Amino acid sequence: MNARLDWSSRPGRPLHGSVRVPGDKSVSHRALMLAAIAEGESRIRGFLEGEDTRATAAVLAQLGVRIDTPSAGERVVHGVGLHGLRGAAQSLDCGNAGTGMRLLTGLLAGQSFDSILVGDASLSKRPMRRVTDPLDLMGARIDTHDGLPPLHVHGGQLLQGIRYELPVASAQVKSALLLAGLYAAGETEVIEPHPTRDYTERMLAAFGWPIAFAPGRAKLEGGHALHATDVEVPADFSSAAFFLVAASIVPGSELRLPAVGLNPRRTGLLQALRLMGADITVEQEREAGGEPVGDLVVRHAPLHGVELPEALVPDMIDEFPALFIAAAVASGTTVIRGAAELRVKESDRIATMASGLRTLGAAIEETPDGAIIHGGRLGGGTVESHLDHRIAMSFAVAGLVATDPVRVNDCSHVATSFPGFLELANGCGFALRGAG
Numbered sequence: 453m454n455a456r457l458d459w460s461s462r463p464g465r466p467l468h469g470s471v472r473v474p475g476d477k478s479v480s481h482r483a484l485m486l487a488a489i490a491e492g493e494s495r496i497r498g499f500l501e502g503e504d505t506r507a508t509a510a511v512l513a514q515l516g517v518r519i520d521t522p523s524a525g526e527r528v529v530h531g532v533g534l535h536g537l538r539g540a541a542q543s544l545d546c547g548n549a550g551t552g553m554r555l556l557t558g559l560l561a562g563q564s565f566d567s568i569l570v571g572d573a574s575l576s577k578r579p580m581r582r583v584t585d586p587l588d589l590m591g592a593r594i595d596t597h598d599g600l601p602p603l604h605v606h607g608g609q610l611l612q613g614i615r616y617e618l619p620v621a622s623a624q625v626k627s628a629l630l631l632a633g634l635y636a637a638g639e640t641e642v643i644e645p646h647p648t649r650d651y652t653e654r655m656l657a658a659f660g661w662p663i664a665f666a667p668g669r670a671k672l673e674g675g676h677a678l679h680a681t682d683v684e685v686p687a688d689f690s691s692a693a694f695f696l697v698a699a700s701i702v703p704g705s706e707l708r709l710p711a712v713g714l715n716p717r718r719t720g721l722l723q724a725l726r727l728m729g730a731d732i733t734v735e736q737e738r739e740a741g742g743e744p745v746g747d748l749v750v751r752h753a754p755l756h757g758v759e760l761p762e763a764l765v766p767d768m769i770d771e772f773p774a775l776f777i778a779a780a781v782a783s784g785t786t787v788i789r790g791a792a793e794l795r796v797k798e799s800d801r802i803a804t805m806a807s808g809l810r811t812l813g814a815a816i817e818e819t820p821d822g823a824i825i826h827g828g829r830l831g832g833g834t835v836e837s838h839l840d841h842r843i844a845m846s847f848a849v850a851g852l853v854a855t856d857p858v859r860v861n862d863c864s865h866v867a868t869s870f871p872g873f874l875e876l877a878n879g880c881g882f883a884l885r886g887a888g
């Protein structure tokens with residue numbers, strides 16, 4: 453259980469300096485899982501020391517995988533091979549992490565032993581049928597509590613590959629099916645309504661598993677082996693997002709964010725902010741660990757509202773809380789549509805952002821799949837994080853331009869994806885304090 457931690461955020465100075473955000477959460481989860489079932493020793497550098505990814509490491513350790521930590525941000529995983537995991541006596545706690553739970557469900561569906569996956573209060577409200585239904589079609593047997601965790605994954609089932617068209621764009625569902633597909637007879641093919649992040653596909657290839665993939669589809673067959681490989685984790689674009697918005701809205705700011713992962717399935721916010729008038733440039737674009745990375749330089753610029761192109765939604769699915777803040781202080785109106793998935797994240801992010809912004813005096817209308825946000829000035833007030841890290845960090849950004857302090861209640865979950873956020877933020881000019 454996290455100790456409760458409240459924040460107070462107020463205008464600081466213009467934001468300046470270089471902000472090195474932590475490693476990518478999606479890549480860190482996947483690197484642990486694939487290294488665990490590979491043959492040999494894999495070294496992961498740039499690993500996110502967040503609660504979500506540490507929970508995945510702890511689960512894999514419970515399943516018999518030795519994982520060493522030679523230094524912070526580094527893991528050495530002693531892979532046990534595809535069939536080397538051992539059943540755990542206790543339930544497996546995924547903490548706050550939807551990614552951890554959904555991917556592990558796919559991985560565990562093909563094992564010879566039973567597993568129970570549990571999560572915290574937020575994760576326990578998140579829908580799991582999106583993974584258990586297609587896994588059932590593959591022959592898995594998974595009990596849910598009315599579609600919610602805890603999940604009882606029965607072992608000893610013979611899985612059969614399927615061709616599955618995802619009803620919603622979800623990299624987690626796609627990845628769960630591909631991981632189950634490693635243990636299935638025949639081919640597993642996943643087709644998406646819109647391309648989503650392809651880290652699982654790229655990493656499976658890097659670990660030597662034959663896989664065919666293109667934007668929106670992936671196909672593999674069971675019965676091969678994974679071979680240990682080293683993984684370099686880029687800095688997390690989703691963590692950089694808070695600083696992109698913060699420097700855009702605070703006059704006089706200029707921030708550099710080095711070596712941020714720029715996988716095109718993650719950078720929708722960059723395009724959205726540019727459409728709103730933001731001044732963000734990418735310098736030294738290069739490849740690291742098979743992923744595009746670059747240094748982002750963001751300077752203050754007046755933002756204006758936009759009708760957000762729906763095609764951008766999946767490429768910025770975790771960045772909406774930050775975008776809501778940008779829209780709330782932009783001139784004019786921003787319209788967001790096609791983002792109903794936001795309602796099933798760590799919180800209902802449409803509802804929690806709308807209610808928090810209203811508390812700060814913003815004019816915002818909720819719609820079933822988005823919001824209409826009329827930009828203006830924000831006042832102070834007390835908002836709730838709803839156990840959602842991204843809501844907490846977004847309102848910390850709002851405090852930078854509010855007329856009075858913004859108090860954000862219960863920010864302890866920020867450590868799930870962004871340990872050290874408060875220190876990094878204050879280091880570049882935020883005035884963010886623990887509130888008594």
Ligand SMILES: O=C(O)C1=C[C@@H](OP(=O)(O)O)[C@@H](O)[C@H](O)C1
Binds near residue numbers: 621622624625649769
């Ligand atoms: O695969 C992943 O690592 C993730 C996929 C997304 O979820 P969905 O698959 O539910 O869209 C995203 O919101 C989450 O933070 C991480």
Ligand SMILES: C=C(OP(=O)(O)O)C(=O)O
Binds near residue numbers: 550797798842
């Ligand atoms: C939705 C998120 O993560 P997860 O689904 O892994 O809990 C997120 O980090 O914004």
